[in-house]
Amino acid sequence: MAANLELSDIQGLVARGYGRLRAARLLLLVLGEPAPSRGWLASVAAQVTTADVDPRDTAIHLAFAPEGLRNLGLPEAVLAGFSNEFREGMTTPHRQRVLGDFDANAPERWRWGGPTTPAVHAVLMLYGASAAELEALAAVQVQALEAAGLKVLATLDATDIGDVEPFGFRDGISQPLLEGLGKEGPAFNVVQPGEFVLGYKNEYGLLTDRPLVPAATDAGRILPRDAAGSDARDLGRNGTYLVVRQLEQDVAGFWRCLDGITRAPDGTSRPTERTKLAAKMVGRWPGGAPLATSPDRDDPAQAKSNDFRYHAQDADGLGCPIGAHVRRTNPRDSLDPNPGSDGSIALNRRHRILRRGRAYGPYLPAEQALAGADGVERGLHFICLAANIARQFEFIQHTWANNPKFAALYDDVDPIMGARGPGGATFSMPATPVRKRVTGLPSFVTVRGGGYFFLPGIRALRYLSSL
Numbered sequence: 001m002a003a004n005l006e007l008s009d010i011q012g013l014v015a016r017g018y019g020r021l022r023a024a025r026l027l028l029l030v031l032g033e034p035a036p037s038r039g040w041l042a043s044v045a046a047q048v049t050t051a052d053v054d055p056r057d058t059a060i061h062l063a064f065a066p067e068g069l070r071n072l073g074l075p076e077a078v079l080a081g082f083s084n085e086f087r088e089g090m091t092t093p094h095r096q097r098v099l100g101d102f103d104a105n106a107p108e109r110w111r112w113g114g115p116t117t118p119a120v121h122a123v124l125m126l127y128g129a130s131a132a133e134l135e136a137l138a139a140v141q142v143q144a145l146e147a148a149g150l151k152v153l154a155t156l157d158a159t160d161i162g163d164v165e166p167f168g169f170r171d172g173i174s175q176p177l178l179e180g181l182g183k184e185g186p187a188f189n190v191v192q193p194g195e196f197v198l199g200y201k202n203e204y205g206l207l208t209d210r211p212l213v214p215a216a217t218d219a220g221r222i223l224p225r226d227a228a229g230s231d232a233r234d235l236g237r238n239g240t241y242l243v244v245r246q247l248e249q250d251v252a253g254f255w256r257c258l259d260g261i262t263r264a265p266d267g268t269s270r271p272t273e274r275t276k277l278a279a280k281m282v283g284r285w286p287g288g289a290p291l292a293t294s295p296d297r298d299d300p301a302q303a304k305s306n307d308f309r310y311h312a313q314d315a316d317g318l319g320c321p322i323g324a325h326v327r328r329t330n331p332r333d334s335l336d337p338n339p340g341s342d343g344s345i346a347l348n349r350r351h352r353i354l355r356r357g358r359a360y361g362p363y364l365p366a367e368q369a370l371a372g373a374d375g376v377e378r379g380l381h382f383i384c385l386a387a388n389i390a391r392q393f394e395f396i397q398h399t400w401a402n403n404p405k406f407a408a409l410y411d412d413v414d415p416i417m418g419a420r421g422p423g424g425a426t427f428s429m430p431a432t433p434v435r436k437r438v439t440g441l442p443s444f445v446t447v448r449g450g451g452y453f454f455l456p457g458i459r460a461l462r463y464l465s466s467l
Contacts, residue, residue, distance in 0.1 A: 003180040003193045003200050007052035009224075009238040009457045013061045013125070014197060014385060015051035015181060017172065017356050021059055021127035023134035024158035024358045026244070026381060027141070028112055029122040031071040032149030038072055038465045040148035044124075044141075045461035058137045061125040062461065063242045063453035065089075068121030073467035078235065081211030085389035086241055086452045091115055098398045100419025105447040111246070112154045112449040120153060120451055123244060154449075156246065156381055158358035166249045166359055166378045167278070167416075167444075168366055170288035174306050174330055176352040186307040188333070188345045196354055198387050199227055199237030203350045208387045210236025213463075222463045238457030243353075243393050245382040245450035247417075252373040254278075254444045255366045261438055275366075277438070280429050281415040283324030290326075295319030309333040311340035317430040322407045325416040328400045334407065351400075353392050354385040379448070389452060417445045 007015070018024075031037040041062075049059040064072075066079060066087055079087060088095070091107035091114055101107055107114040126141060128134030145152065165171040176191040177183045194202030198210040212232035213223065223233035255274070258281075262273035279285045285298035292314040294302050310327060311334045314320055320327050327334070330352070335344045361378025368374075386392035400406055401414040413419060415427040415438075424440040456464065 005051070005178075005180040005193055005197065005200070006238055006457075008050050009459055010051040010197060011061050011239075011455055011457070012049040012051045012053065012055070012059060013242075013356055013455065014178075014240060014354065016054065017175075018055070018059055018127045019172075020056060021129050022160040023128040023131045025126045025134060025138055026156040026158075027124040027126065027138075027145075027152050028120045028154040028156065029068075029124055029145065030118060030151045030153050031068055031121045032151070034071055034073055036148040037150060038467060040144060040150060041072065041461065042465035043144065045458065045465055048458060048461065050458060055127075057129050058133055059125075059127040060137070060141070061455065062122060063125075063455040064122045064464075065120050065451055065453055067119045069454070069464070071121055072464050074464065078211055078213050081209070081236070082454065083209065083241065083389055085394065086454060090245075090450050090452055095394075098394050100397070100402045101447055102419065104443065105419070107450075110447065110449045113451040114449070117449075118153055123242070123451075123453055157360060158381060159360050159362060159378075161359045161363040164286075164363070165380060166251050166361065166363070167254055167282075168251075168363075169278075169282050169284060169286050170303060171357075172355065173284070173288055173304055174326065175354065176349070188309070188349075189306065191349050191352055194387060195349070195352060195392070196240055196385055196387055198239050199224070199234055202387065203346070210234060210239075212236070218463065220463075220466060222459050222466065224459065235456075235460050235463065237460075239460055240385050240387055240455050241389050242453040242455045243382070243384045243386065243389065243450075244453065246379065246448040247382050248377055248379040248446045248448050250373075250444045250446070251364045251378060252369040253442065255369040256372070257442060257444075259370055269370075280321055281324060281427060283320045283326035291320035291324070292327075293319070309340070309345075311344070315339070318432070321427070321429045323409050323412040323415065323428060325401075325414050328406060328414050329396055331400070331407070351392055351395050353396065356383040356385065357381055358383070379445075385455065415441055 047060050126137050163170055177185045177189050178193050179190055180193050192203050194200040202208050213235050215231050215233055218233045224237050226232045226234045258274050258277050262270050262277055284290050287298040287303050289299040289302035290305055293308050310332050333340050333344045335347050338344055358381050402419045404411045404413050411426050412428050413425050420443050424442050427438045429436045
């Protein structure tokens with residue numbers, strides 16, 4: 001039986017990525033005095049876009065870091081009900097080990113969200129169908145922020161570069177489908193809503209831990225009752241966790257590195273081989289066709305193909321290498337102990353995330369990138385939603401992307417985003433009669449900032465403004 005999602009109480013970012021709203025901006029905020037901040041929150045809560053509407057012009061979303069919730073007056077006893085990952089933040093020594101944030105990626109080097117930068121209290125996410133509509137929306141919101149004494153710590157602008165990410169590969173193809181939203185797709189890709197929305201059953205048939213408040217503290221009866229049957233009110237219901245990481249991508253370095261690896265013995269550049277190696281590392285062709293079903297060429301007819309399984313169609317990785325980026329981050333039916341089974345698919349569903357990222361910086365085509373860096377920074381504002389940060393986002397990063405022993409590999413990390421040692425990364429490509437290996441791959445992605453946030457439901461926003 002499909003879950004009855006309370007869409008009018010869920011922020012719309014859970015339901016859609018706003019493909020029609022091509023312009024986007026993230027405002028990282030520092031709250032001011034609690035009373036004016038709560039007054040501002042009461043106003044903006046009424047403007048937040050809900051999941052039961054599909055806007056054509058603008059959208060607004062709001063999420064808080066623990067420091068922001070404290071500023072609003074949320075008691076420590078209630079904050080203790082949030083996940084450890086959210087309360088501890090992204091920059092603890094343990095998180096560094098989990099995420100591989102060392103050397104150039106170390107939080108001490110971050111522009112925002114790190115231990116040496118001012119604390120981020122909240123993130124206000126603005127979307128517009130055009131740059132003009134975004135600017136108009138931002139002007140109104142910034143004026144309201146300033147009037148209430150809030151400060152904009154940093155502005156993260158997105159860039160519309162189409163349906164590709166900065167390296168030039170079609171993006172946003174493989175997303176899990178929430179049970180209860182009515183979106184169509186492969187049955188094995190449908191995930192229980194509790195994996196992404198607190199207050200509903202997850203893939204284990206359980207309610208994910210969430211913050212509760214005593215009924216006596218909700219005199220206005222704004223919050224819903226605890227679905228588990230206690231007398232408490234559920235601050236977490238219809239909310240979720242938001243992960244934000246600013247990832248700079250060295251596009252010129254990526255394509256020049258692969259060009260050097262694939263050159264002919266006489267030093268001649270081989271564009272076809274260069275693109276093929278890039279596709280092997282990613283797991284899809286630049287146009288989007290998966291290597292598991294189209295191993296030899298890009299196929300426009302499969303540009304958005306998502307109805308395939310690795311073990312059933314490419315168990316040995318002869319098409320899509322075992323360690324390719326998209327195969328690592330969504331192994332589908334290839335997980336032990338029973339690859340190819342429904343059990344393997346079920347295990348995979350417990351580690352999915354909803355990606356809502358946006359590119360920043362101008363697009364640099366591969367041929368232009370080969371001429372060298374243009375001095376302009378570009379990359380991805382990585383944004384994802386998950387009800388359990390540890391089991392979803394952090395698990396994917398640590399156990400799949402950064403794990404050199406993933407799926408019986410020996411010394412390979414994710415060739416696109418995996419954490420490297422001083423000697424670079426190794427990437428193995430199964431082939432007959434013998435496999436091929438590339439060694440010494442440098443880092444192409446550098447973390448510039450990040451944080452964990454709570455994206456409350458609409459009633460929770462109203463409750464927070466009433467504290």
